[in-house]
Amino acid sequence: MDTINLAIPKGRMAEGVLRLMEDAGFKVLANGRNYRPACADPRFQLKLLKPQDIVRMVELGRHDLAFAGHDWVVELGAEVDDILDTGLDKVRLVAAAPRTGLSTLRSRRIVVASEYERITRTWLDREGFDYLFVRSHGATEVFPPEDADMIVDNTATGRTLVENDLEIVDTLLTSSTRLIANPRLGKRAEVDELLLLLNSVLDARKRVMLEMNVAASNLDAVLGILPCMRMPTVMPLAGEGGFAVKSAVPAKEVRRLIPLLKAAGATDILEFSFSKVVS
Numbered sequence: 001m002d003t004i005n006l007a008i009p010k011g012r013m014a015e016g017v018l019r020l021m022e023d024a025g026f027k028v029l030a031n032g033r034n035y036r037p038a039c040a041d042p043r044f045q046l047k048l049l050k051p052q053d054i055v056r057m058v059e060l061g062r063h064d065l066a067f068a069g070h071d072w073v074v075e076l077g078a079e080v081d082d083i084l085d086t087g088l089d090k091v092r093l094v095a096a097a098p099r100t101g102l103s104t105l106r107s108r109r110i111v112v113a114s115e116y117e118r119i120t121r122t123w124l125d126r127e128g129f130d131y132l133f134v135r136s137h138g139a140t141e142v143f144p145p146e147d148a149d150m151i152v153d154n155t156a157t158g159r160t161l162v163e164n165d166l167e168i169v170d171t172l173l174t175s176s177t178r179l180i181a182n183p184r185l186g187k188r189a190e191v192d193e194l195l196l197l198l199n200s201v202l203d204a205r206k207r208v209m210l211e212m213n214v215a216a217s218n219l220d221a222v223l224g225i226l227p228c229m230r231m232p233t234v235m236p237l238a239g240e241g242g243f244a245v246k247s248a249v250p251a252k253e254v255r256r257l258i259p260l261l262k263a264a265g266a267t268d269i270l271e272f273s274f275s276k277v278v279s
């Protein structure tokens with residue numbers, strides 16, 4: 001049996017990826033410093049690699065599949081297939097500068113520091129800046145004002161920028177963790193299966209199940225409010241003449257829905273989370 005080589009990013013992205021794999025049924029038996037953890041599904045051979053290295057290895061075909069940040073796929077101009085957006089590790093790649101220096105950025109030659117050389121140069125050239133590029137290796141936000149006039153770095157909460165007195169000049173890219181594949185991998189049943197199960201988990205995370213009892217006279221009003229995947233399940237209640245109504249609804253709408261459902265006559269409202277949705 002030909003195994004699939006799947007690279008998992010080492011570092012801050014690992015936690016979310018490992019939880020996603022576990023929830024999808026592909027538990028990774030990671031243990032401390034062992035960078036070749038076993039997978040519950042032996043058709044997948046795993047290896048932990050730094051996110052920046054992963055992308056090239058998949059492009060070269062040394063790895064079949066990997067989870068990697070979209071930012072590094074773009075930065076490296078890598079020819080890989082982006083087969084799933086997990087939505088994890090959402091960041092923006094931004095240009096930022098000290099507030100006090102903003103007005104002079106275009107009037108002189110500036111020093112710009114970033115880990116992302118290609119993306120930064122492309123943007124600076126397009127915007128017509130006169131610049132000198134400096135490659136940084138982390139903690140880029142500390143460069144200004146002494147060591148750089150502007151930086152390009154990723155930001156999630158924005159806290160590091162604020163703490164270092166930097167203001168966003170422009171957003172260059174948005175990124176998240178993707179599942180990428182070597183374009184020459186071809187069709188593999190194992191990959192389709194992995195994709196189906198990962199998608200089912202990501203979909204389930206966005207929904208919850210609402211279940212409630214509804215008197216016959218209130219049924220239309222409740223069904224009029226309740227979103228559903230196809231049609232809500234409506235089951236007659238034994239003896240009472242009412243109905244049990246069940247529907248998978250978007251999790252972010254629950255706060256708005258529950259008071260509306262109650263006002264429309266729903267009682268005994270229960271909320272459940274579930275693990276997978278396969279349409």
Ligand SMILES: Nc1ncnc2c1ncn2[C@@H]1O[C@H](COP(=O)(O)OP(=O)(O)OP(=O)(O)O)[C@@H](O)[C@H]1O
Binds near residue numbers: 072
């Ligand atoms: N604050 C953040 N929140 C979410 N994702 C981030 C954040 N910072 C970086 N990333 C993503 O993680 C990936 C790797 O970036 P980076 O090299 O900064 O992390 P790392 O090597 O895991 O860092 P560290 O060595 O500090 O754990 C990139 O694809 C990036 O978009």
Ligand SMILES: O=P(O)(O)OC[C@H]1O[C@H](OP(=O)(O)OP(=O)(O)O)[C@H](O)[C@@H]1O
Binds near residue numbers: 140153156160161
């Ligand atoms: O917007 P925030 O939520 O503050 O997150 C953004 C910061 O997180 C990452 O840094 P990391 O902790 O990986 O350190 P590094 O810069 O040394 O890579 C990234 O490079 C930013 O500096």
